Amino acid sequence: MILISCPDCGPRDETEFHYGGQAHVPYPEDPNTLSDEEWGRYLFYRENTKGIYAERWVHSSGCRKWFNVLRDTVTYRIAAVYRPGEPRPTLDGGSQ
Numbered sequence: 048m049i050l051i052s053c054p055d056c057g058p059r060d061e062t063e064f065h066y067g068g069q070a071h072v073p074y075p076e077d078p079n080t081l082s083d084e085e086w087g088r089y090l091f092y093r094e095n096t097k098g099i100y101a102e103r104w105v106h107s108s109g110c111r112k113w114f115n116v117l118r119d120t121v122t123y124r125i126a127a128v129y130r131p132g133e134p135r136p137t138l139d140g141g142s143q
């Protein structure tokens with residue numbers, strides 16, 4: 048069981064949240080100019096990081112707001128939580 052700290056509601060059980068995939072994936076500037084392969088890459092290709100990974104979560108059973116999480120994919124430990132639009136936090140101690 049993971050405790051996730053919603054920026055607005057505080058720590059809550061993971062069952063109140065839904066995972067939203069990798070964070071910081073920019074929408075293409077002009078999607079009409081992309082080839083099918085480039086569009087497919089935007090839609091379906093994501094990093095497969097072992098270690099700290101930036102991901103989106105929504106507090107679906109609470110405030111229903113989206114936010115970003117830096118989570119270690121090996122230990123499931125959450126290293127940071129931050130709102131969309133805020134810069135990705137720098138972690139002390141290295142691996143990002």
Ligand SMILES: [Zn+2]
Pocket residue numbers: 053054055056057106109110111112
């Ligand atoms: Zn919340």
